[in-house]
Amino acid sequence: MEQHWAAIIEAIGEDLQRPGLVDTPKRAAKAFEFLTRGYEQSVEEVVNNALFPSDSSEMVIVQDVELYSLCEHHMLPFIGKCHVAYIPTGYVLGLSKVARIVDIFARRLQIQESLTTQIASTIMDVTGAEGVGVIIEAKHMCMMMRGVEKQNSVMKSSAMLGSFRDSQKTRDEFLQILQLRR
Structure with a gap:
């Protein structure tokens, strides 16, 4: 990889001996x-194995998990926050594990829409939850530094699975807690 970076730097006209x-x-x-x-x-x-028995059947929300990823189209960063909610069915996931799952997928070449879905599907698979909701809000350098150069744009994407998709009441509770509803 080091040789490839050297070739890129030379290709833009820089002197690697500087x-x-x-x-x-x-x-x-x-x-x-x-x-x-x-x-x-x-x-x-x-x-x-950080799944712990729990009698809780109420919504668990981990809000504002910061994320850093690279756009697979331009290899420029997108930076934002992820909100994850799930309704447990006998087990809860260790809190830090939610953030680590976000990072596993964010630290790959990615588009935000796929990232959102991957996180939701993984939380659902790992926990066996009744439902999972994931919302990501991010600023994309490929839109800010090049192209249309829009500095204040924010992309929001969501993935709702299980009861978050099937029940408007569950979805509304999640959105209300996040204060994303207008």
Whole structure:
């Protein structure tokens, strides 16, 4: 990967011998490996059996989980927050595991719509929940730094599964708690 970064830097007309760039290919390769570390992780490894018996059958919400991802179309960042809700059926997921599941998929080349669906499906599969709702709000550098250059645009995407899809009351409760309803 380091050699490829060197070729890219040279292709834009820069001098790799310039003091500020001497180690840049190595640093860029290391950074890119970190930014895409989701490919090296599995859900099983991250969840690590952190499902705990619970009598709760009320909505569990983890709000404002920050996320950083790379757009698969331009390889530019999109940055935002993810809200995850589920209704348990006998087991609850360790709190940090929700954030880790978000990170597994965010740290891959991605589009926001797929990311939202992947998180929701995984939470549903792992917990056996009655329903799952996921909403992501993000700013996309591919829209801000290039192209239309719109600095204040925010993309919102949602995935509603099980009771979050089937029951308007459940969906409304989730949205009301998040204060996303207008």
